Each structure stands twice: as structure tokens, then as C-alpha cells.
Amino acid sequence: MSDTELSLADLLAVAKPLCGGSWLKYHFAKTHKDRLAALEGILEHCYNLLIDNRQLKKNLPEDELTVQIVDQLKMLHIQATNDERRGGHCDILVRASDHFLWIAEAKIHHDFLWLKKGFVQLSVRYGVSLRGRDNGELLIYCRNKDAAAVLRAWRDMVLGSYEGVSILEDEIDTQLYFRTRYPCETSGLPFNIRHRIVPMYWPGSTTKGVS
Numbered sequence: 001m002s003d004t005e006l007s008l009a010d011l012l013a014v015a016k017p018l019c020g021g022s023w024l025k026y027h028f029a030k031t032h033k034d035r036l037a038a039l040e041g042i043l044e045h046c047y048n049l050l051i052d053n054r055q056l057k058k059n060l061p062e063d064e065l066t067v068q069i070v071d072q073l074k075m076l077h078i079q080a081t082n083d084e085r086r087g088g089h090c091d092i093l094v095r096a097s098d099h100f101l102w103i104a105e106a107k108i109h110h111d112f113l114w115l116k117k118g119f120v121q122l123s124v125r126y127g128v129s130l131r132g133r134d135n136g137e138l139l140i141y142c143r144n145k146d147a148a149a150v151l152r153a154w155r156d157m158v159l160g161s162y163e164g165v166s167i168l169e170d171e172i173d174t175q176l177y178f179r180t181r182y183p184c185e186t187s188g189l190p191f192n193i194r195h196r197i198v199p200m201y202w203p204g205s206t207t208k209g210v211s
Contacts, residue, residue: 012024018076019041019042019045019076020041020045021041022038022039022041022042022045023038023042023076025037025038025041026038026039026041026042026076026078026096027077029096032098032100032131032132035096035100036102036135039078039094039102040194042073042076042078043069043137043196045072046068046069046072046073047069047196047198049068049072050065050068050069050141050198050200051198051199051200054199054200054201054202055202057200058143058200058202061108062091062106062107062108062141063082063083063091065106065108065141066082066091066092066106066139067082069092070082070092073092073094078094078096079094079095079096080092080093080094081093090103090104090105090126091104091105091106091139092104092106092137092139098132099130099131099132099133100132100133101132101133102133102135102136102137103122103126103127103136103137104122104136104137104138104139105118105119105121105122105126105136105137105138105139106118106139106140106141107138107139107140107141108140108141108142108143109140109141109142109143109144109150109197112153112154112157115138115140115154115157116157116161118138119138119158119162119193122136122137122138122191122193123182123184123185123191123193124184124185124186127184127186127191128184128186128187129184129186129187129189129190129191130187130189134184134189134190134191134192135191135192135193135194136191136192136193136194137193137194137195137196138193138194138195138196139196139198140154140195140196140197140198141198141200142197142198142199142200142201143200143201143202144201145201147176147197147198147199147201148172148173148176148197150197151172151176151177151178151195151197152172154195154197155167155170155172155178155195158180158195162182164182164183165180165181165182166180166181166182167179167180168180168181168192176196176197176198176199177194177195177196177197178194178195179192179193179194179195180192180193180195
């Protein structure tokens with residue numbers, strides 16, 4: 001082997017740190033459950049990039065923020081699309097082997113009516129809840145203060161507004177998400193949605209309010 005050739009061990013050593021190991025887990029996943037967990041791990045890195053540069057993105061609309069996430073997924077050789085038509089225009093759609101399909105609807109939080117629209121789009125229009133196609137994400141860009149408080153209020157509104165919805169996970173206080181299960185109108189099978197809020201609040205000048 002020449003000095004320029006890489007062994008499999010060399011390639012794995014380079015790939016393993018990507019997204020905390022989630023990239024490797026995604027591409028070598030043997031089950032839909034493992035692939036979903038890896039995808040969510042990758043997305044956390046994408047979201048952190050938005051958060052870290054939120055002062056530069058404070059005026060960007062939903063579509064431009066979401067395209068940045070899709071572009072990052074594509075760079076990692078994940079089959080992701082933006083605004084693909086599938087029962088409507090999905091903000092993010094990810095496909096993989098064995099019929100895996102994951103969808104997300106992204107909303108900038110203006111009011112809870114706007115978030116309700118995203119929830120309905122996922123659970124009624126886009127989701128079909130077949131094997132490997134029973135998970136999605138409501139991605140909430142929050143430019144208000146206290147994103148955790150916004151997400152708690154949204155959780156309570158979901159529970160009070162939709163009969164049959166249940167909470168599978170509640171990690172608001174540690175990871176800013178909760179996960180719901182709701183009967184899919186198309187198949188009648190349960191559809192799982194992770195409600196993930198991305199804190200994008202930026203206070204502006206650091207001298208404001210300083211005497």
C-alpha cells in the first residue's frame with residue numbers, strides 16, 4: 001500500500017468523531033430505531049451551529065434557516081431534501097434504506113396557532129405512520145426569551161387541544177424537547193413527533209441597560 005492510500009481503520013478514525021459518532025451510527029444503522037437516534041444526534045449538531053451564530057441569523061426567515069440544516073445533512077451524505085412535495089411541501093425530508101423516511105416541519109415561533117399548523121401538517125397531511133415512517137419533528141425556532149418556558153406552554157397546549165395525544169418523553173428541562181404520540185389519520189397507527197425548540201434569542205447591544 002502506498003503512503004497515499006488509507007486503510008479502513010484510517011477512514012473509521014476520521015469518520016468516528018463526526019457529530020460525536022452519530023454520523024457513523026447513521027450510515028451503519030441496522031434498524032430504523034438506531035437510524036432515528038443517530039439522525040437526531042446529527043441534528044443536534046446542526047441546531048447548535050444555528051444557535052452559536054444566532055446574532056448573524058436574527059433576520060433570516062424559516063426557509064433560509066431550514067435550508068442551512070438540509071445543506072449540512074447533504075454534506076454528510078444523508079439523503080435530505082427541502083420543500084419536497086409529499087402530501088404537501090415538507091420542510092425537511094430524509095430518506096434511507098429499508099423504506100426509512102423522516103419528516104420535519106419548521107416554524108419560527110410567533111404564536112401557538114402557527115405551531116398548531118405545523119403539528120397538524122405533520123400528523124394529518126404528511127405523516128402516514130408505516131414501518132420506518134412513523135417519526136417526525138416539529139422544529140421551533142424561538143427568538144423570544146426563555147425558550148424552555150415557551151416549550152412548556154406549547155406542551156400543555158398540545159395536551160389540552162388534541163384528544164388522543166400522549167407524551168412519550170419530556171426532556172424540556174435538559175434537552176429542550178418533548179415527544180408526543182398521536183394517531184395518524186391516514187393509517188390509524190401511532191405517529192411520533194419530537195417537538196424540538198432551538199433558542200435563537202439575541203439581546204442586541206451588550207451595553208443596553210448598562211448605566
